[in-house]
Amino acid sequence: MSEIKVRFAPSPTGFMHIGNTRTALFNWLLAKKLGGKFMLRIDDTDFARSKKEYEDAMRESLKWLGFEWSEEARQSARFARYDALRDKLIAQGRIYPCYDTPEELQIKRKRAMAKGMAPIYDRQALHYTQEDIAKFEAEGRKPHYRFKLNPGIIEWEDIVRGHCQYDAEKLSDPIIIREDGSYLYHFPSCIDDSDFGITHIVRGEDHVTNTAAQIQMFEAIGGKVPTFAHLPLLTGVEGKLSKRLGSLGVRELRAEGVEALAICSFLAKLGTSDAIEPYYSLDELAQSLDFAKLGRSQPKFDEEELKHFNTKFVRSMPYEAVKNRVNVSEEFWNEVRPNLNVVDDIKLWADICHKEVTPVMEDTTLTDLAASVLPPEPWNENTFNEWLNIVKRQSGKKGKELFHPIRKALTALDNGPELKTLLPLIGYEKAYKRLKGETA
């Protein structure tokens, strides 16, 4: 039994977004669950659009999300390998040159569709004469190359889609090398998957048709065909949410206070029959992974829903998960947590308890009274109730009229955690001064 290995292969042509993240997540989770390895592969064959900046940002996002990788490769460093295989397959006639221009291909495609025919490449290039080629070269045209699909039924068992099959005759020979000699996605990807021993490929279902062609490619280069899992694509309110159009960046989400694990919990469960609920460790999420629970239709991704889920996530976040990021005690965290929107909000409450607050005075008669009967420390758990009972009795106020002015004086805010929990944290000195209207 060979070792399980998956890969995440972004092209550094943009920032990490929700679509990317979902693919990376499922791969990472699968590796984790099966005890396999997760590899990062930079698919930078497109010189024109690949940028170091994007690559760095991608790494940073991956780390933030918690997807550690144990191995890394970059396609631009492997051209010699691709070239060797290319030459071999050209010699075999499996890869062949074509001289059509993009415009010509476009026209052919349109014409075929208009006639109700399949818009697949007509393989005219297979019938070029010496004269044709001489003529193209004389015109200064450079060839691009296609991979020749062998006729027959191509089939595989997909982890999420079950048995899949395509008739090669109905597919177009994929272009794998551009006119300028640079490689397109398919060919290098298959070579790498084969060379690096990738056992499982988890990706969006926009790749299903590609899979048929790639299976023949794996065979042509003498590689082992991996197991595939094609995830239904996410859709948004405005239709599809492809990885290209995916506009919701991970960095933006992070800046807004959305937790990495909230994103992961949400994406891992969206479209499954499991409830979307907080997971506070990726390991635990991985154990719950089950492709059989994935639906086959395309779930809607709603940013608002994610944000909503995130606040729920934060409000029940265990101290263990935040103790390295926040500067408060476990008790403080647990008391204030249900009132937070984002983790950073904890600072607000820490400041209210420990730094200066300018009180808002609503009923000085009441707050003066409250200050005068505020018992000296040490306090115990009953102090607050005892104190408030005295204020209540002597003022004749109760309910909101009683609590609200005290809350405003103590915290300057309309709402927040229970005053009972806040008071001991504020302490006698600050509490007394604030009740008297002084900044403290």
Added chain:
RNA sequence: GGUCCCAUCGUCUAGUGGUUAGGACGCGGCCCUCUCAAGGCUGCAACACGAGUUCAAAUCUCGUUGGGAUCACCA
């Protein structure tokens, strides 16, 4: 248009011939309560359409409609 896939509450889904069509999120109400949260209880709400098979169809078959993917010198 060829090929492939999909269709159950607003959303994500369970369901594999006989169910009061279940759950989760959201939404409404109630309780708790000084507030906002949190928590507890409760309610509303769905089988795209049309034929067929069958004693019986959300479930099987065919068709229709509606979505999506792909057919790129993007990945």
